[in-house]
Each structure stands twice: as C-alpha cells, then as structure tokens.
Amino acid sequence: MGDEAATASRATRSIEQAGGGRGASLADRVHAWKEGRWAFLPGLAPVLLLYGVLLVLPMLLLGRYSFYRTRRGTAEVIDSFTVDAFVRFFSDAFYLGILLDTMIVGFVVVLICAVLGYPLAYFLAGLRRWKAVFLMIVLAPFFVSQVVKTYGWMVILSNQGFLNWLLIESGLVSERLRMLYNRTGVIVGMVHILIPFMILTLESVIRQIRPQVLDAARSLGAREWQVFFKVILPMSLPGLVAGSLLVFSLAISIFTTPALMGGERVQLMSNFIYKRAVSIIDWPLAAVASWVLLVLALLTVIVCLKVLMPKRMRA
C-alpha cells in the first residue's frame, strides 16, 4: 500500500513537472500525458460535421438570400446580387418601427424582470433550510414548455379569463379589461418566461456577498434601505448587468409568446420574420430581418462577455 501511494505521488509530481508545475492549468497538466498533435480531433469531428451541414451551410444560404431580389409583387426570387432587400428594410418606417418596437418591448421586459426578480433572488440567496423547495418553485416554471406557459397566460388574461373574473367579482372594475392580443399581454408572458434567467443570474452573485459586510454596514448605522442601495446593489451590479443583457438578447429573439399573445396587433421581429417566410413570402426581406436580429442578439451577448463582466466572472 505504502509503496503504491509513494509511486502515485511520484507520478503526480513528475506530471506536474512535465506540465509546467503547479501554476499550469488542468488542460496543460493532463496534456502532458496525452500523445499526438491531432488527438483532440476525433472527439470534435462529428459535432463539427453536424454544425457544418446544419448551421454553417444554412446560415451561408441565409446570407446569400439577403442579396437576392424578388420579382415585383411576387414571391419569386431572382438570382442576383443586390442590396435591394437591405434598402427596403432600412428605408421603410414600418419595418424600422417593428425593430424599434422589439427593442422597446425588450427594454421593458428587462426592467420588470429586474424589479420583480431582484427581491426573490435575494430571498433565495439567503435561504438555507427551505432552499430546495423554493428553488423547485423557481425552476419548475422554467422547465415547463413555453407553449404551455403562454397558453396559461392566455387563460388568465383573456376576456373570459381568470383575472377578469377576479377583478369583476371583487368589484375592482366594472368592465372586462382587454389584456390579451396587445402589448400588455405580450410583455406579461415574456417576463414570465425570462425572469428565471434574471433570478438565477442574480442569485449566484448575491450569494457571494458575505453577511459580515452587511453587518458592518448596519453596525455603522446604515438603515436597511441604505444597506441595500449602498452595499448590496453595488456589489451585485455585475450580476444585474449580466442578467439584463441575457434577458434582453432572449427577449428580442423570443418567438412563441409574442406570436400567440400578440395576435394581429403586436408584431415583433421574430414574428415578422416568420410571416415573411411562410405567409407573405418574401425570403430576401426575411433574411435581412434575420441578420438584423442576429447581429443585435450577438452584440448584446458580446458586450455582456467582453466589456461589462469582470474577468473573474467569465466562464
């Protein structure tokens, strides 16, 4: 036994030396006993092949289509290389309005998610005994199918729905409110779908704030609201920013909820793309709109990763 342990520790030492000592990363150290320059390839080749055929190829095609032109008044695509579809998108107030609406709805959703999500995240972060139960309550809606959640909100917000019944029975309103098939409904549904992302991001940051820091603030005479605004909030700001950017990038891309809850009145980028793809067929314009949405979503995430997140939080 003793011999084996000695051998093992010697082996570990020699690996450490080969891999550049204690400071070397796991990958370096393990690499020390892996042979071959292309040894990483077999593990990656199948997945890269899949991505090549089903991601890169279609996206290239999407790029090509955005430079096509449609024959006036028809869905027919003319083989050409023109910026016609870009000009059409960026010179039309109606299309730009959809883009603006998408961003406004995104901002409002982020704002509501932050205001509603923060207290719950704070509450979760401080829990010990009942944590599993409350985590379940937060995670269950997260994993329930988006169509189901959207349908649930339609049941609550429709004219004959639960909320209208509640409001009328309690005498708060005399006429049924219109809450579905307009922007209010879409925002409520989107907040519900995206708020878990905000809560979980915030919770992981708030949990790292040591309670001693808060006690220090209190013992120095800070009131509870001061502790929150001067200590907790600034310390959790990276999480709030990261959560907000994540929610924004998801909010502008989300399809099912605005498509079902918005009806004919609310048109956001994703639903616009779908419509131009299948009902009012205009593939070049749909392709341009897809690129606009894609660039916007990726920019949001890149800003989140590169600029606003401190180094230690990247991973």
Place this chain on the structure above:
Amino acid sequence: MTALRRVSPFQAGFWLLAMATLVFLLAPIVIVVLASFNDNQVLSFPVDRFSLRWYRAVWEDFELLESVRVSLIVAAIATVLALALGIPAAFSLARYKFPGRDMISAFLLSPLLIPLIALGLAVLLLYAAAGLRPSLTGFILMHVLITVPYVIRTVLAVLTQLDPALEEAALSLGADDLRTKWLVTMPLIRPGIIAGGFFAFMTSLDNVPVSIFLGSSRMTTLPVRIYGQVESYGIDPVFAAVSTLLIAATLAIMIALDRIIGLDHLK
C-alpha cells in the same frame, strides 16, 4: 434560539415583492391545471362543475396523440445523439490545448445565442434549395444541433472542475486511458451528463421556432401542434388538459432529478 430583529418597512416591502414574484411564477401553471377540470364548453371562470371531459378529448384526438408520438421519438433520439456527440466534444475541449480552442468552443455553444427563428428560416432555405421533404430524420438532426450545446456546456463545466489528481492516480496505478475514463471520470461527471441530457430533452420537447419549419400538416411535434391550433382557434380547453399532463410530466422528471443529482445542477 432566534433573535427577533425589528423588520424595517423596506425589508417588509422587499419580502412582499419576492412573494408576489413567486405567485406570479406559479400563476399560469396553477390556473391551467384548474381550467383543465372545468366542464364548460368555453374556457371561463369560475370552475363550477368538475369534469374530466377534456382529458377524454385528448385521448380521442388522434392528430394530437400522433404529434405526442413524434415529439417523444424526436426528443429521445436527439437527446441520445446529443450526448453521444457532445460528451466527446466536451472532453476534447477540456483536455487538449490546440490553436483556436476558444473559438471552437464559442462556435459550438453559438446555437444557444442565435435567434432560433433565424436558424429556422435558414433551414427552410436549405430544404428549399436541396429539395428536401419534411422527414423524421430532418427533425432529429436539427434537434441534435439545438440541444448539443446544452450537453457540451454542462459536461464541460463539470470536467473543468474535476480534480485531476483522481484521474492521475488511476493512470499511475496502471489503468489505461479508456479504463480510467470509464471507471473514474464518467462516474465523477455523471451529474453533468444527466443535467445536460435533461436540458437537451426538455429543449427538444419545447422547441417551436425551428420545428415549425421542419414539419408538414401530417407530421409535426406537440408544441408546434398546440401553437398552430391556439393561433388559429384561440384557447380551446382541450389544451388545458394537454398542458396539465405536460406539467405533471415535467414535475415528475424534476423531482426524480432532484433525488438523483440535486437541483443545483439544473441552474
């Protein structure tokens, strides 16, 4: 002994808001379950007569059941394939240093960031260009693409947190590479694999914006079927029953997972 501290109005407000958010999170789920037992022909409140008629209606809706079958087949096979492709990929990314590793890693996770409707449209164009017809294979392969990033992400996370000493010990004690992977590494990263598989399965089962371009009127997945019906005919109570069944299944899987790996791995 709990010391009673005076609660400031600010704290009370904060706590109330947290509870309100919890209610908000649960509201549509609870209401759907309630509505599914309502006997009324049109969905309305209050629920005055209890009935199981909508569940019978689900059972008799063959098109709906067919979409459930398609969904389950696609999700199950896509999850298995996503694990089969994702786990080796995560190993390669975690264990080897090669030029462009970070870029490949970002590329492999990119389907998580791309607006799926754009990807759906791109695939529609591919189908049109190649003259492909809707098929189960097309469904499965596209679902592997949108689910494999979840597997790579979770498995990569557990792999990079693994203490290398454990594998080194096995290797130095004479186990070969494969044996070490199977007997030491795999059991250690099992929570990541299970969590990744769960994410993959649920994502496949949930997807609309890509699936909507892949199916036909005869063959489609459950969420696309619900989407189409609700979009055309409004809130038919039969979908409250379907939703309740889906909610029950989701909860059952989550409780099982909590027992096996703990909910912390699902965050």
